[in-house]
Amino acid sequence: MIGVSKLYCGSVEASDALRYRHREAKTVPSHLLQFSASKKPVIVWNVTRSCNLACLHCYAAATPGPAPDELSFAEGQALVKSLADFGVPVILFSGGEPLAHPHIFELIELAVKGGVRAVLSTNGLLLGKREATKLKELGLAYAGISLDGLATPHDRMRGRPGAFQGALKAIRTAREAGLKVGLRLTLTQSNFADLERIFELMVEEDIPRACFYHLVDQGANPSLKSEALTLERTRAAVDLIAQKTQELHQKGRLIEVLTVDNQADGPYLYLKLLAEGRVKDAENVLKLLQLNGGASSGHGIGAISWDGAVHPDQFWRSVVLGSTREKSFPEIWNDPNNELLMALRDKTSHLTGRCAACRFLAICGGGLRARAQNLTGDPWSPDPACYLTSEEIGLEESEATSSLDYRSSYPRSNQGY
DSSP, X not given: OEEHHHXXXXXXXXXXXXXXTTSOGGGSOGGGGGGOOOOOOEEEEEOOSBOSSOOTTOTTOOBSSOOTTOOOHHHHHHHHHHHHHHTOXXXXXXXXXXXXXXXXXXXXXXXXXXXXXXXXXXXXXXXXXXXXXXXXXXXXXXXXXXXXXXXXXXXXXXXXXXXXXXXXXXXXXXXXXXXXXXXXXXXOTTTGGGHHHHHHHHHHTTOOEEEEEEOOOOSSOGGGGGGSOOHHHHXXXXXXXXXXXXXXXHTTOOOEEEEESOTTHHHHHHHHHHHTTOHHHHHHHHHHHHHHOSOOBTTTEEEEOTTXXXXXXXXXXXXXXXXXXXXXXXXXXXXXXXXXXXXXXXXXXXXXXXXXXXXXXXXXXXXXXXXXXXXXXXXXXXOTTOOOOHHHHTOOHHHHHHTOGGGTTSOOSOTTO
């Protein structure tokens, strides 16, 4: 997760992050949490597989009804208590559609009472006035509502006409209830042209936060291949996001903007600042990126499925670290005999190709391992979505030439990337 508004617009200084660096994760302000030295992970919990939509890019392969092996309410309560006792700072309740879970409010209430920040990821269609008011009363920290472009691309990606209007209505309803809300947009070819209008929409609707997700191809859905941005377009999207965020900040509209699931965004913003002559800002960004430490699957973030299966992150469904039905989450997460888990916490010793030779490895962490495995079959190969050029990452021409094969399954419009 890269805070564009924090890094590019200078809303956070390295000294701010250092002040909270070694505090207990639960006491760190949410906007500085990504710079915390806490070893406790943010948890994405897919509380149910049930969903009222059929999204093209759904990593959970959601179904119209709940999966037969979903955790019972009692098991869910025990899981939340275990996570709270372990000291996780955030539980992101996801799905499927989390509001389709019959006990979602009780589970959120339990998390909040346990001192955990509770966050909701929803398509918004089940978020009416009653639900928004209840979530506000329970102390939900934030509701992220998916909005994958304007009406046409959003409805197509979500598999239902009117889904865009439903999501927009949910954003308005949440705001009226006093609930902190933001939009979550997955960057695709279909909504690339909508990005500028999305920023206008945020101003019109007074939306205070936006997360732009880079598409994570699961490797099993051929329909997604045509939706992935080329490397060149990815750069253009990040450029536009940074530009529009800065323009809003200069006008006093301090919208929090983040990009997610492509750690190359961090070094790219650093290089962008240098190219613009903002040397001091670039130095501050570099310090913050060093504090952040880059990709954090398996240590800074973890995921739990509806059946209690624990994954390194929400996109790495093929890897199961253990089941909370058999062991507690802390036992699974701290298991020194889990070779993959231990390797993820020492990635620099295992990464190969251009990642291993990249001068930004320490602040990027090699990108998303799930994407690498999904598209290449090798969890330690370079992330195919890295759009930094060989020159930018410090590779010699001979090294750059030999490192292109790993991108054969990813769209690119420039062989030099």
